[in-house]
Amino acid sequence: MEKLTHFGEDGRIRMVDISEKEVTRRMARAQGFVRLSPRVLSMIREGKVSKGNPLEVARVAGIMAAKNTSQLIPLCHPLSLSFIDIQFELTTEGIRIESMAVTEGKTGVEMEALTGVTLAALTIYDMCKSADRQITITEIHLMEKSGGRSGHFVRSGDSPRS
Numbered sequence: 001m002e003k004l005t006h007f008g009e010d011g012r013i014r015m016v017d018i019s020e021k022e023v024t025r026r027m028a029r030a031q032g033f034v035r036l037s038p039r040v041l042s043m044i045r046e047g048k049v050s051k052g053n054p055l056e057v058a059r060v061a062g063i064m065a066a067k068n069t070s071q072l073i074p075l076c077h078p079l080s081l082s083f084i085d086i087q088f089e090l091t092t093e094g095i096r097i098e099s100m101a102v103t104e105g106k107t108g109v110e111m112e113a114l115t116g117v118t119l120a121a122l123t124i125y126d127m128c129k130s131a132d133r134q135i136t137i138t139e140i141h142l143m144e145k146s147g148g149r150s151g152h153f154v155r156s157g158d159s160p161r162s
Contacts, residue, residue, distance in 0.1 A: 015075050021106040026147035028101050029161060030113035032140035034124045035094040040132045045090065054127035055088050055095070062086040062120030066101055066112040073115070077107050084112065086120050094136075097121055098143070100161070110142050 008014045036044075043049050051057075063084050070078040083102040088095050099116035101109040121137045128135060143158040154160045 013075070015077070016107075018077060018106040021149070023104055023106055024147045026103050026105055026108045026145075028108060028110040028113040028145040029098060029143040030110070030117045030141065031096060031098045031143055032117040032121050033094055033096050033138050034121050035136040035138060036124075036128065037132045037134065038092075040128050040135075041090060041092075041094065043131060044095075044128070049127060050130070051127045054124050057127060058088070058097075058120040058123040059086045061123040062097070062099060062116040065119035066099065066116035069112045069115045073111055076111050079103050079105055079107070079109060079112060081109065081112060084116055086116055088120075095124060097124075108145055108148055110145050114140065114142060 005016045040049075044054060047053065063086060065072070066084045067081055070076040081101055081103050083100070085100045087098045087100075089098075097117050097120050099113045099120070101112040101116065103109050103112075117140055118137075121140070125135050125137060142153075142155060144152075144154045144160055146152045152160075
């Protein structure tokens with residue numbers, strides 16, 4: 001049975017010791033979805049959101065959040081990111097958000113990718129809430145990760161980035 005790495009043998013919470021791990025290129029991709037009304041989607045497409053372009057503000061928020069993940073999640077190691085990108089796809093039901101984080105380090109960047117997606121989604125919510133109080137943020141998950149001891153992971157149903 002796998003054990004949770006943030007708990008010691010005595011059951012106390014601990015930060016994982018990564019001092020013996022090798023430095024490797026680490027990459028993670030995450031995605032989430034913001035469900036919006038057709039009216040709000042139309043406002044975004046036509047540039048008519050009163051607060052400005054929610055996608056560009058959300059991109060900056062997601063990047064800033066990913067860079068500060070260790071300040072938001074107590075047991076995350078501080079990482080120097082080599083790259084973080086936030087992309088959006090407008091669909092008929094809302095906005096699909098994808099984040100990719102990259103570093104050269106001793107621990108993975110899954111939490112940074114997930115944090116980037118989450119804060120981008122929350123920013124879209126904040127910028128559009130006056131026009132739609134039923135916005136739903138959903139489907140936040142890790143799609144892919146590579147690097148490190150555990151190797152390459154691709155979530156079932158997702159395709160790896162080439």
